[in-house]
Amino acid sequence: MTQIIEDSLFGYSVVLAPKRMQRPHVESSEKCPFCPGHEFETPATILQYPETGTWRIRSFANKYPIVDDSSAHLAGRQEVVVETPVHDRRFHDMSKEEMARVVLFISKRLNSLYKDRRFVWSTWFKNQGPLAGASVNHAHSQLVSLGFIPKAIREAQARARNYYKTTRQCLLCDRAQKKRALSENAFFKLIVHPAGRLPWQMQIIPRAHAALFDVGRMEVAEALADLIRRALHALLQIDQNVSYNLVLHNGTSKSHDRYHWSLDIVPRLAQMAGLEWATGLYVQPLSPQQAFDTLHNLIRGKNE
Ligand SMILES: [Zn+2]
Numbered sequence: 001m002t003q004i005i006e007d008s009l010f011g012y013s014v015v016l017a018p019k020r021m022q023r024p025h026v027e028s029s030e031k032c033p034f035c036p037g038h039e040f041e042t043p044a045t046i047l048q049y050p051e052t053g054t055w056r057i058r059s060f061a062n063k064y065p066i067v068d069d070s071s072a073h074l075a076g077r078q079e080v081v082v083e084t085p086v087h088d089r090r091f092h093d094m095s096k097e098e099m100a101r102v103v104l105f106i107s108k109r110l111n112s113l114y115k116d117r118r119f120v121w122s123t124w125f126k127n128q129g130p131l132a133g134a135s136v137n138h139a140h141s142q143l144v145s146l147g148f149i150p151k152a153i154r155e156a157q158a159r160a161r162n163y164y165k166t167t168r169q170c171l172l173c174d175r176a177q178k179k180r181a182l183s184e185n186a187f188f189k190l191i192v193h194p195a196g197r198l199p200w201q202m203q204i205i206p207r208a209h210a211a212l213f214d215v216g217r218m219e220v221a222e223a224l225a226d227l228i229r230r231a232l233h234a235l236l237q238i239d240q241n242v243s244y245n246l247v248l249h250n251g252t253s254k255s256h257d258r259y260h261w262s263l264d265i266v267p268r269l270a271q272m273a274g275l276e277w278a279t280g281l282y283v284q285p286l287s288p289q290q291a292f293d294t295l296h297n298l299i300r301g302k303n304e
């Protein structure tokens, strides 16, 4: 049963998820539940690509969910998307087309979850590498849907509304216009995160205002995959073993007016230390300009 504890002094929220303790840590392909032939070890397939025959992408309920639907007022569900049948093919090694297929798959699943009336907010995230929290090596993403809106997201939505009230502009439309692009195309812009909590943090913002993540068609999925690949390939040049998270900051159907979705690319090359725990202040050793100069050179060098 989902249970949330709020710290009475500092106000942050903790989700109790005892099932997570049972998660196996899988590195080799021999015992991998995500490899073809081991489908019986996971819950039943929800969606697969292609829809018939041998799967190349497959989703199912998370066996060790952080949230579940056993509590009416804190309902949630968590799904795993296995992105490739090949055990050691990492997300950042995929071709643009291959990654775009994953992005389209995610979008299709999210569109189904948006329609599920038990939930008010859904998102996509990905943990790659041990420092990003991945417990299974095989490339996979996760989808989370909640029947409640977490406090941090309610506050972000309120800030987006207030920004609009003061400036008559959307905060992220404004950010996308003002920040220099590391790379861009007709649909998206890749920038250095203006307030990155960790070094080399980047953000992808859709050019068209939209609260909910929905790539819809292959051309748009390829445009997004292209920028994700450029960002990840730049990080791999900084550290070839980089762990990273991809995190979708998604809106809710109710925030269609002012919220604007974005995708954060968060390299895990630094850890939270004592000062962060003590003060809530994140120590960023790189200025946005320094990060821009280095990443821009790496992206330009790689792609020209
Ligand atoms: Zn595997």
Ligand SMILES: [Zn+2]
Residues within 6 Å of the ligand: 170, 171, 172, 173, 174, 208, 209, 210, 259, 260
């Ligand atoms: Zn906008």
